[in-house]
Amino acid sequence: MHSHSPARRQSGKPVRVLLADDHELVRDGIRARLQKVADLEVVGEATNGREAVSLAEELRPDVLLMDVSMPVMNGLEAARQVRKSLPETAVLVLSVYDNPEYVRGVVQAGARGYILKDISATEMITAITSVATGGYYFSAAVGPTLVGAATSAPVEDPYGLTERERQVLSAIARGQPNKEVAKELGISVRTVESHRLNLREKVGNKNAAQLYKVAQDLGLLD
Amino acid sequence: MHSHSPARRQSGKPVRVLLADDHELVRDGIRARLQKVADLEVVGEATNGREAVSLAEELRPDVLLMDVSMPVMNGLEAARQVRKSLPETAVLVLSVYDNPEYVRGVVQAGARGYILKDISATEMITAITSVATGGYYFSAAVGPTLVGAATSAPVEDPYGLTERERQVLSAIARGQPNKEVAKELGISVRTVESHRLNLREKVGNKNAAQLYKVAQDLGLLD
DNA sequence: CGCGCATTCGGTAGTATTACTGAAAAGCTG
DNA sequence: CAGCTTTTCAGTAATACTACCGAATGCGCG
Structure with missing residues (x-):
């Protein structure tokens, strides 16, 4: 009574990834990282949200690795649309913000993962594999805001309470x-x-x- | 300004996993799956929560892969204790239930992942790698209850509010x-x-x- | 239609919380 | 030591909330 939703692709075939980020430099960096991994294949690149949506519909990638802040249409709206028209494609959001409000918005838009831009290549690959396998992946920094906190490191206090x-x-x-x-x-x-x-x-x-x-x-x- | 908390181990060294499940058969099955993977190493096995906690303290594994329902001390309480005494160890919960309440309890106890027992070997390995890398992993069926839906029905209401x-x-x-x-x-x-x-x-x-x-x-x- | 339920509103009284102002003791720091 | 923060406590007045009471309307259901 579960098991609809995204991906859950066959292991064996490589994971097909569509990149979406408005900075060429970032795309190059990510592509360089991913190309070294045999199981991953970058099938296309988009520079804004609208492009990401139409390219995704054309290429039907397993994973859409997408920045949130992009011109024309931001990643949030793009995530919503992709989730509707392509439930098989898992959206993995890439962001520089670990802001709780932000994270919430993103996951509610239907993203299946949220990773920060400062993560290692290893973690990025793990994240992609995770969402491609049908799971949800969240970077360490954003996880607590999802599960309602309680990490151990007592969140530092913006209010200056005694x-x-x-x-x-x-x-x-x-x-x-x-x-x-x-x-x-x-x-x-x-x-x-x-x-x-x-x-x-x-x-x-x-x-x-x-x-x-x-x-x-x-x-x-x- | 983040990065304390669990794991985030060096890639290269294998992930050290401690298994905890009261059914020998299940442990055997999991171990068989994991032994085929070079990056993973099962360093110990426990048959109940208390044993899991003490073995974890002794072995200091990267990941504690643990069933929730176990005799003597259940996985929930064990997860809490491990999170306190061993913040470096990521707790990955294995369960047969995709019940929302259950999932909530587990993640609030400090688990960094929740997977169902019916998942594939591939997904289990991905999940282990995910939590070992510092991330959070959730099976497809339980993800929605975490992120507050956008996928599933509006949480049913135990109070009967109008x-x-x-x-x-x-x-x-x-x-x-x-x-x-x-x-x-x-x-x-x-x-x-x-x-x-x-x-x-x-x-x-x-x-x-x-x-x-x-x-x-x-x-x-x- | 009578019954239950959701929703609406009122009275009265008591308790809790807020909004001020002011102040004293303890501890830390330059 | 003077100045700062923290923690402590008080007075007074207004506002908000709680705990009861009762009751009218409308709506669906047997």
Whole structure:
């Protein structure tokens, strides 16, 4: 009751890859990397999203390795279209951003993988093989944003929260009212209120519901 | 400014794999598959979660390929412990279930991949290579539940919320106070309060901060 | 049609949170 | 030591939310 969707090609035949990036230099670099691998074959190159879509429809590659930021039509929109017209082609997005919002958008557009441009040739090949085999591949840096964080390296904190504030935030996010937070930390309710207000100040004027998100982003919940 | 966390081993050296499954037959099958691959080396085998953890600490494998359902200590708890004591070891979970809840639990326990037992040898090897290289790998069937769909159906709702309640929940989770939710939906504050209280009733007596989590679980936020 | 359910709204009361201002003690740093 | 941050706590007032109560409308279903 699963098993439709992309690829799942026969092993034996090489993986047919279509490259899409507006920078020739980048395409050259990638092609150079991929040409050394027997199992991979670069069947075409596109310089923008629209070209990527039409070339993909013509060539029907196993994998479309595509940059997100391109002129005419960006990779996001292109990914959407390819996923519709060519469900057999796995879209693997290549980007310089490890921004969570960005990653989310990309995978929702139907990409089956997201890799960063600073990865090694080995990893790039693995990623291509992965999506071509029918799986999903994500670079280490973007994985946590997908699975809801909890990596181990405590995400560094863009808000500049103090230790105490993190403790309070954690307790609040777990659903405790100020009174119980106070009891848990052995401080007065007023103090908890102070921290709470400082938190709202620091993270932006978000309400209680939103504090959960922040706590989660900071990995305070596990 | 990323790059800590697991693996990211040198290419050249073989990937050291620790197998954990309570069925000898399964272990034998997997080992047979992996032994044919030069880049992979099975360095040990465990028959339950506790054994997997202690063997992992001793052998420090690149990848721990582990079943979820095992006696003594299940794979979920084992994954958590390994992630704490051995951040360098990538946990790749092997399971027969493509149940969304299950997958979520597993990745939140820190697994860097989730594959189904019915996959091909090729895909299993790709998956192992993927997590060993520092990436995240997910089988085709479980990927959609991770990325929040775009492929499959809108996560079914264990709470039995109504359409209107979902709208209200969504607005609350986005951080709006009742007053603004009312304005947005064109209803009175009292009605929003009703919905809010009904929501708390339905999802359990969680507070405002926790409502965010529910909204997220239900995919109301994107 | 009567019943249940979703949706809407009101009253009243109490609790919680926010928005201010102000301040004291502890610790670190130049 | 003076200045800084962190953490602590207080007063006061407004706003928001919770916990109950009850009730009207509309809609589908047996």
